[in-house]
Structures are given as structure tokens and as C-alpha cells.
Amino acid sequence: MEAAAVLADRVRAGDVRAIARAMSIVDDESPAAAGLVAALHPHGGRARLVGITGSPGAGKSTLVDSLIGELRRRQRRVGVIAVDPTSPFSGGAVLGDRVRMQAHASDPGVFIRSLATRGQLGGLARSTGDVAAVLDAAGFDDILMETVGVGQDEVEIARAADVTVVVLVPGAGDDVQALKAGIMEIADVFVVNKADVPGAERTAASVRMLLGMSGADAQGWRPPIVLTDARSGRGVAELVDAVERFADAGQDIIAARRGARSGLRVRTLVTVLLMRELEDTLVPGELDRVVAAVSARRLDPYTAARLLAARIVASPDTRHGG
Amino acid sequence: MEAAAVLADRVRAGDVRAIARAMSIVDDESPAAAGLVAALHPHGGRARLVGITGSPGAGKSTLVDSLIGELRRRQRRVGVIAVDPTSPFSGGAVLGDRVRMQAHASDPGVFIRSLATRGQLGGLARSTGDVAAVLDAAGFDDILMETVGVGQDEVEIARAADVTVVVLVPGAGDDVQALKAGIMEIADVFVVNKADVPGAERTAASVRMLLGMSGADAQGWRPPIVLTDARSGRGVAELVDAVERFADAGQDIIAARRGARSGLRVRTLVTVLLMRELEDTLVPGELDRVVAAVSARRLDPYTAARLLAARIVASPDTRHGG
Numbered sequence: 004m005e006a007a008a009v010l011a012d013r014v015r016a017g018d019v020r021a022i023a024r025a026m027s028i029v030d031d032e033s034p035a036a037a038g039l040v041a042a043l044h045p046h047g048g049r050a051r052l053v054g055i056t057g058s059p060g061a062g063k064s065t066l067v068d069s070l071i072g073e074l075r076r077r078q079r080r081v082g083v084i085a086v087d088p089t090s091p092f093s094g095g096a097v098l099g100d101r102v103r104m105q106a107h108a109s110d111p112g113v114f115i116r117s118l119a120t121r122g123q124l125g126g127l128a129r130s131t132g133d134v135a136a137v138l139d140a141a142g143f144d145d146i147l148m149e150t151v152g153v154g155q156d157e158v159e160i161a162r163a164a165d166v167t168v169v170v171l172v173p174g175a176g177d178d179v180q181a182l183k184a185g186i187m188e189i190a191d192v193f194v195v196n197k198a199d200v201p202g203a204e205r206t207a208a209s210v211r212m213l214l215g216m217s218g219a220d221a222q223g224w225r226p227p228i229v230l231t232d233a234r235s236g237r238g239v240a241e242l243v244d245a246v247e248r249f250a251d252a253g254q255d256i257i258a259a260r261r262g263a264r265s266g267l268r269v270r271t272l273v274t275v276l277l278m279r280e281l282e283d284t285l286v287p288g289e290l291d292r293v294v295a296a297v298s299a300r301r302l303d304p305y306t307a308a309r310l311l312a313a314r315i316v317a318s319p320d321t322r323h324g325g
Numbered sequence: 326m327e328a329a330a331v332l333a334d335r336v337r338a339g340d341v342r343a344i345a346r347a348m349s350i351v352d353d354e355s356p357a358a359a360g361l362v363a364a365l366h367p368h369g370g371r372a373r374l375v376g377i378t379g380s381p382g383a384g385k386s387t388l389v390d391s392l393i394g395e396l397r398r399r400q401r402r403v404g405v406i407a408v409d410p411t412s413p414f415s416g417g418a419v420l421g422d423r424v425r426m427q428a429h430a431s432d433p434g435v436f437i438r439s440l441a442t443r444g445q446l447g448g449l450a451r452s453t454g455d456v457a458a459v460l461d462a463a464g465f466d467d468i469l470m471e472t473v474g475v476g477q478d479e480v481e482i483a484r485a486a487d488v489t490v491v492v493l494v495p496g497a498g499d500d501v502q503a504l505k506a507g508i509m510e511i512a513d514v515f516v517v518n519k520a521d522v523p524g525a526e527r528t529a530a531s532v533r534m535l536l537g538m539s540g541a542d543a544q545g546w547r548p549p550i551v552l553t554d555a556r557s558g559r560g561v562a563e564l565v566d567a568v569e570r571f572a573d574a575g576q577d578i579i580a581a582r583r584g585a586r587s588g589l590r591v592r593t594l595v596t597v598l599l600m601r602e603l604e605d606t607l608v609p610g611e612l613d614r615v616v617a618a619v620s621a622r623r624l625d626p627y628t629a630a631r632l633l634a635a636r637i638v639a640s641p642d643t644r645h646g647g
Binding site for chain 2: 036037040041044045047048261262265266268269270272273274275276277278280281290291293294295297298300303304305306307308309311312315316317318
């Protein structure tokens with residue numbers, strides 16, 4: 004705990020190496036993570052978490068790059084979490100795109116972290132949230148969370164954001180796919196990027212039409228559609244303005260999202276702690292033997308789960324009070 | 326339990342209405358589900374679970390349609406689970422694609438079930454597995470699990486399969502995206518569909534090259550690449566042959582996958598049971614109050630989780646023996 008408090012102080016002071024180390028620690032749900040999260044938690048909640056998602060090729064990296072510039076002009080400190088889908092075949096190429104952002108590497112008001120999705124089934128949203136929490140405690144004002152694609156991962160990461168920006172490109176057949184995959188529901192602000200390409204207005208119009216059909220303003224907010232050209236920076240200030248308008252008008256929505264996030268985080272940690280308790284309780288190899296019996300159809304999975312759960316659950320009469 | 330045993334008997338006899346009802350029951354993890362799974366479990370494990378995935382537009386539905394025909398010619402009973410990503414904007418259209426399959430609706434040797442992904446964060450692979458388990462107990466020989474897209478959901482569903490077929494189309498820029506998203510690692514058999522389109526051989530050659538680089542045959546199996554034209558049925562018999570070859574040569578791999586699946590299922594059910602126990606133990610509103618304290622930064626999430634877990638965990642000295 005002592006060490007956690009010292010590290011937390013260094014994070015809060017904005018020490019770059021301490022921030023990087025804290026990110027690694029919070030990510031592994033170890034006892035060290037518990038102490039560090041406890042030390043950082045009271046100092047969080049001030050940053051604005053901005054999710055930026057959209058199809059591959061929509062120009063999100065360039066847009067994030069422009070956003071950093073615009074936010075820095077507004078005297079805001081900016082953290083960036085770039086979520087990269089990696090595979091043995093592509094890891095290098097995707098990371099290469101990030102090199103551009105390193106133009107900001109010498110600016111102490113900017114901190115960029117890449118997260119790889121590989122092998123993180125279901126854990127990616129959590130990792131993103133933990134890394135964001137460190138940047139939040141370190142006093143960054145805006146935390147941009149960039150994800151590639153429009154799959155379930157991205158929807159989950161959107162739930163880790165206060166504001167979600169969905170980036171489309173004019174005329175790409177992808178647009179309709181993106182909308183199909185449930186992305187309409189997560190957008191607080193739409194961007195049609197590469198607005199110099201013919202068809203940008205038409206794409207904006209189709210989104211406007213779909214929004215009209217969807218009743219997306221049921222909560223009092225109809226997502227605006229901002230045309231940008233990230234390369235020249237055109238429209239980027241308007242995008243920041245739109246995000247700020249949502250942060251202002253959508254305060255109740257944001258509070259509800261943060262509450263849902265806290266709830267999910269607590270529930271997830273409870274299951275982690277309970278499973279760890281179970282693993283500590285079982286004899287080595289015991290779980291494997293139970294699973295083998297299920298595989299061999301000698302035991303059904305529900306009965307197996309009930310037997311295992313009973314190993315750590317107190318009978319009601321021996322429980323501690325609430 | 327009595328009712329579960331009766332329903333299980335009707336499922337095993339192939340009663341279509343009983344199968345549909347059992348699918349609904351197993352999906353909700355209720356006490357009724359526990360009894361039914363227990364009754365069905367000893368009779369499962371015989372079906373071959375075939376996952377079929379790939380980009381939207383790759384022609385997977387048509388391919389599944391042809392596969393049903395080929396498998397029926399081989400006297401095999403075929404179950405199909407079509408996983409549909411739905412949104413308010415697309416639900417109808419995607420389901421419309423399935424209508425074609427209904428040509429088999431009057432064939433008692435074919436059972437088709439659609440599963441919607443909407444709102445099923447993380448639970449989709451489980452639902453697919455449960456529905457497959459009912460079809461398995463009902464005596465279907467092959468269970469085709471068709472998913473759209475190449476996201477995390479699809480990777481998870483692939484893990485629910487014994488054999489995974491990845492469907493590509495010639496020359497689509499999508500190919501490279503698909504490979505990037507980690508799909509290379511899950512394919513046991515590749516299909517280049519629409520093989521009449523120019524560039525099919527070139528697409529097959531690029532996959533072959535990537536496979537050569539990847540050492541994909543480390544486990545003694547190098548995924549074959551089958552060219553099909555699902556509309557005419559060309560190549561579909563070869564595809565079934567390739568799947569059968571994998572089922573034969575890859576027996577150890579399949580056994581390992583089934584073991585991993587049993588392990589994941591048991592662990593998931595343990596957490597479900599433990600969380601249910603916790604919810605039953607807490608005073609109504611108590612969890613909400615704890616979460617609100619976390620949101621308000623008066624309590625950190627680890628401490629909250631520890632306090633909650635302690636409400637149901639037995640101290641070591643009051644535990645039942647193992």
C-alpha cells in the first residue's frame with residue numbers, strides 16, 4: 004500500500020514513467036493493482052472520455068492527430084488510447100500508422116498509449132477503462148479512445164466513454180455496414196471525414212435520414228453530423244465544439260453511463276475475487292478433473308458448477324452480517 | 326426435474342416443437358435450464374459443430390444452403406444456427422436472406438434457428454453453444470453455425486465449433502481486413518467463394534502465401550483452400566470432404582477445443598451461480614448503493630468488490646469439506 008501511495012502521487016504529479024508503470028499494474032488485477040486503484044480512485048472523474056470509432060480506413064488516426072492539435076490550442080491536456088487489432092500478419096502495419104502521432108511525443112501535455120486487442124477476449128473494454136483511469140488521475144482533461152472497426156469490442160469500448168464519436172467516410176459501402184452493426188445507437192456525434200471527397204453531403208444526408216427514423220433524440224439529444232477533412236484540419240474545431248455541447252447538454256446521460264460503468268466494474272471485480280477464492284480453495288488439478296468429467300459426459304455443467312460454488316459459499320447461518 | 330426429463334426425451338426423439346422449446350429454456354440459465362441441461366448432457370457430444378464465418382457479402386448464406394443439400398445427400402441430419410447481427414435499421418433485411426434456406430423447412434432432417442446478436446454482449450457464444458447442445462442431443466449429425474463478420478464475436482463463436490470454415494471472396498479489399506482481424510488463426514478450412522469471379526485463384530494464392538508464412542501447420546494440419554461457387558454448387562462436395570478430413574486428422578485438436586469449451590462453460594456457470602447467490606444475499610438496493618459510492622468516489626471499486634464478495638464467502642474454518 005505504501006508503494007502504491009507513492010506511485011499514485013507520482014502519477015498525479017504527471018510523471019510520465021510513473022504513468023506508464025501504473026498502466027501496466029492496473030491492467031493485471033493483481034493485489035498491487037487493488038492498492039493502486041484505491042489510491043488513484045478518489046482523484047479521478049474529472050477527465051472527459053471521448054470514444055472515437057468507425058470503419059477501418061475512415062481516417063480516424065489522422066482525425067485524432069488533428070483533435071490533439073485543436074485541444075492543445077484550447078490549453079487542454081490530452082491522453083490518447085489507441086486500440087489496435089493485431090494479428091501476426093498485421094501488427095506492424097497498424098502500429099506504423101501511429102508513428103504520425105509521435106509528433107506530439109515531446110509535448111508533456113500529450114500522452115499516447117497503444118493497446119493491442121489480441122487475445123484479450125472480453126477484457127479489452129476493462130483494459131481501456133483502467134488505462135483511462137490512470138490518465139484521468141494524472142490530470143489529463145480529455146482522453147481520446149480510438150478503436151478500429153465496428154464490432155462488439157467497439158460497442159463495449161463506447162460504453163467506457165462519456166461521449167462517442169462515430170467516423171464515416173463519404174460513399175463507402177462500409178457506411179451501411181457500419182450502421183447495420185449497431186453503431187447508430189452508440190453515436191453521440193457523427194463525423195463524415197474526407198469531406199473533400201464527392202458524396203460527403205449525401206452521406207451526411209443518409210445519416211440524417213436514419214437518425215430521423217430512429218428517434219435518436221428521445222433523450223433530448225439528436226447527434227449532430229460534422230463534416231471534417233482531418234488532413235487539412237477543416238471542421239475539427241467544429242467537432243470539438245460538438246463534443247463540448249454534448250458534454251454540456253448530455254450531463255444526465257453521461258452520469259448514467261458512468262454509473263453503469265461503475266456497476267459493471269464492481270460486478271466484474273466481484274467475480275474475479277470469487278473465482279480467485281475458488282482457485283485458492285481447490286486442490287491443484289481438481290478443477291481440471293471436474294472439467295474432464297463434464298467433457299466425458301459423466302457430469303453435467305450445471306451440477307459441476309453447483310458443486311464447485313458450494314466449496315466457497317458460506318451456509319446462511321455461518322455468515323458475517325451485512 | 327420430472328418435466329425436464331420428459332422434455333429431454335421428446336428432444337431426443339427429434340420432436341420439432343420440443344427442440345424449439347428446449348432451445349428457449351437452455352438459453353436463460355434458469356433452474357429449469359439446469360434440469361434440462363442435466364437431462365440432455367449425457368446424450369450429447371456426437372454432433373460435428375462446423376463454424377462458418379467471413380465478411381458480409383461473402384455468400385455464406387448461399388454456401389450454407391448448398392452445404393445442407395450436400396450433407397443431406399450424404400444421409401446426414403443437419404442443424405443450422407444462423408447468427409444475425411441486428412439493429413433497428415437492418416433486422417428485417419438480414420433475416421430476409423434466410424428465407425432461401427426455408428426451402429429445407431419441410432425436411433425433418435434439417436432444423437434451422439436464427440439467433441440475434443443484439444444486446445447479447447459476451448453472451449452470444451454461450452447462446453450458440455446451448456442451442457447447439459440441444460441439436461446435438463436431438464441427434465443432428467452436423468451443426469452449421471453461421472456468423473456474419475470477422476469481429477470478436479465470430480472468434481468466440483469459432484471457439485464453440487469443432488471445425489471452422491472461413492469464407493473469402495475473390496479480390497475484395499475486405500480479404501486483407503478479414504485476415505488482419507485475426508481470422509487467419511481460427512480457420513481450419515478456407516473457402517474462396519464466387520470462384521467464377523476473376524481473381525479467385527489470386528486470392529487463393531495470397532492466402533496460401535500467408536499460411537506459408539504463419540506456420541499454420543504447426544499442429545500437423547495446414548488449412549486447405551477450397552474454391553466454391555455456392556450458387557451452382559461447384560466445389561461444395563470438396564468442401565464437405567475437406568471438413569471431414571479435418572475431423573479425422575484433427576481429432577486431438579477437436580478434443581482439446583471441446584475440453585476448453587467445457588472448462589469455459591463450467592467457469593461461467595460458477596460465476597453465474599455465485600453472483601446469483603450474492604444477489605439473493607444482499608438487501609434490495611444494497612448493490613446500487615455500493616455502486617453509487619464508487620461513482621461518487623467515496624469508495625474504490627476493489628474495496629467495494631472485496632466487501633461484497635465477503636458477504637457470501639465462508640471463512641475457511643466453517644467450510645464444508647471438498
